[in-house]
Structure formats: C-alpha cells, structure tokens
Amino acid sequence: MREELLAKTVQLLHSLGFTVSSFLEFNSCIDIAAKKNDSAFIIKVLSNIDSLRPETAMELHKAAAIFHATPIILGEKTKTVTLETNTRYERFGIPVFSKETFTDFLYGKNPMFRSFKGKQTVQLDAQQLVLERQKKQLSQQELGEKIGVTTQTIHRYENGHPADAQDAQKIESLLSCRIISPQTIQSESNVEKIFETHFSEPALEKLFELGVPLAQFEHAPFKAVSTPTESLLINLGKDHRDIHRKALILEKTKTVFKAHSIVISKEYKLHNIGQTTIIAEEELESYSKIQELLKEIQKQEQKNEKKTTF
Structure with a gap:
C-alpha cells in the first residue's frame, strides 16, 4: 500500500x-x-x-x-x-x-x-468576521447566542484562533458571507539548530576544520550537507559496493537539488562515479581551505562530465 x-x-x-x-x-x-x-x-x-x-x-x-x-x-x-x-x-x-x-x-x-x-477546525478571516458581524449590528454575545457558543468563543475567533468547523459554517450561514480561509501548507519547524560543531566521524571533523558549516544526518540519503558558497552533499563509503551505492544516492539527490557531491572513503583514491567525486579520507589532509576542495571537485566534475569511472 x-x-x-x-x-x-x-x-x-x-x-x-x-x-x-x-x-x-x-x-x-x-x-x-x-x-x-x-x-x-x-x-x-x-x-x-x-x-x-x-x-x-x-x-x-x-x-x-x-x-x-x-x-x-x-x-x-x-x-x-x-x-x-x-x-x-x-x-x-x-x-x-x-x-x-x-x-x-x-x-x-x-x-x-x-x-x-x-x-475538524478551520481558519477564519478574523477582520472579515468583525466587519460582517458589525454590519448585522450584532454584539459578540448576540452572535454567540445565535450559533450556540459563548461570547469568549466569538472573541477568540475574532482574534485569529482556529474555529470549530461547525461553528464556522453556522456563522457563514447567519451572516450570509464567506469567512473561512483555506489552510496553508507551511510547516512549523521545531529544529533548534541545523549545523553541528561536533562530529563522531573524523572525515566530517576534518571538513568542519576546513571552515565549512555541516548539517549532519543519520536517516537521510546523505550523511552531511554543507553550504559554503555552493551546496555540497557528503556521504561516507566503506567497501566498493557501499561507495557505489552511496554515490548513486547522491546522484539521485542532485537531480532535484543543485549541488556538488563527494563520497569519502578510507580505501579509494580520488576518482568518480557519475558526477560524484570519490576521495580518500587521508587526502582531506592536503587541503587547508574548503575552496581548495571545491576547486578539485569541480575539476573532477568537468573531467568526467561525459564518462563514468570507478
């Protein structure tokens, strides 16, 4: 299903x-x-x-x-x-x-x-509700009595609080107007921080030391994402099969969200899968700034634009 x-x-x-x-x-x-x-x-x-x-x-x-x-x-x-x-x-x-x-x-x-x-609740156009009630020369108490709710309930509705769906429909019928607003789809984010400062993986720690902010993930298609001047998707690979799998995941991600991508491994030297650069963890030591690493990644992308090697 x-x-x-x-x-x-x-x-x-x-x-x-x-x-x-x-x-x-x-x-x-x-x-x-x-x-x-x-x-x-x-x-x-x-x-x-x-x-x-x-x-x-x-x-x-x-x-x-x-x-x-x-x-x-x-x-x-x-x-x-x-x-x-x-x-x-x-x-x-x-x-x-x-x-x-x-x-x-x-x-x-x-x-x-x-x-x-x-x-089921609805969102009311609070200002419109006040205007329409006043047009009918009704007080909050009178409107509440007519639809079977308290004055306090009408007061809350006129201050933007969500309304019971049946109450809202009764108000619209009584006032002969449309005051129900469509719902938004915006999320209410409760993420306290996006970027990390401590990492369990030495490779991520080294990237952080290069001066790049890193958001770390445990359940996403990528292990980390950095946003210096350009987005960089990062995965950590183990053996041949795992590296290939992790690179393909990043390739899929990049079809939607524009970014560079790397898989960091302890076993393989710098080469690529598609447009994803594979870099040995030890080679991170040769870079002193994130810009140097990005330059190398871009070089590999251009070099391998029309071929895939492993």
Missing part, C-alpha cells in the same frame, strides 16, 4: 512537470524529493501517519530548511481512522495530507479543514 501510494505520487509530480527523485529503496527519512521552479517538496510516505518517529521528523525539518523546501507527510490513515480529504493533519510540526488532498493542492486548491485533537 505504501509503495503504491509512493509510485502514484511520483507519477503525479512528474505529470505536473516536477523534477523528481525517489529514495524508497534506501530506507531514508526522505522518500521523494521534487522541485519545479520555486516549489520544492521533501516528502515522507507512510501508510499509518502515527508511525512517524521524532528523529525522522527532525531530519525532514532540517533537510527542508537547507534546501528551501516544504516538508510533507503523505499518508492513508492514523491508528484509528482513514485520513479525510480536504483536511490538513499535522505530526511534529509537519503538514500531513492524503494523496487526494495533496493532488488538489498541486492543482491550486488548498485544504479547508485542519484536524486538531480529532476535531
């Missing part, structure tokens, strides 16, 4: 002109990366959205911040119910949608409802 949802989502994004990469086979916190013009998404696909782990959510937030993308969870159900269409859910500050709702969004229709503690 999850695989089918992912395949259909990839197909949908392709059909709308997005550049798309899928990482399902890599057991990553990112299943889909997609970009079209200024719109970029980092997507995790889950059958049960309650199976999302805090560490996965944190890395989704972090990757989205680095690549200026919107993190999204696509799912089918919670532990107890099937996801409603036209509704925004949320887990760890990340917007969650059914595929149908996400499809509508891509076609320009934002969801109207938000699920909060099992109830």
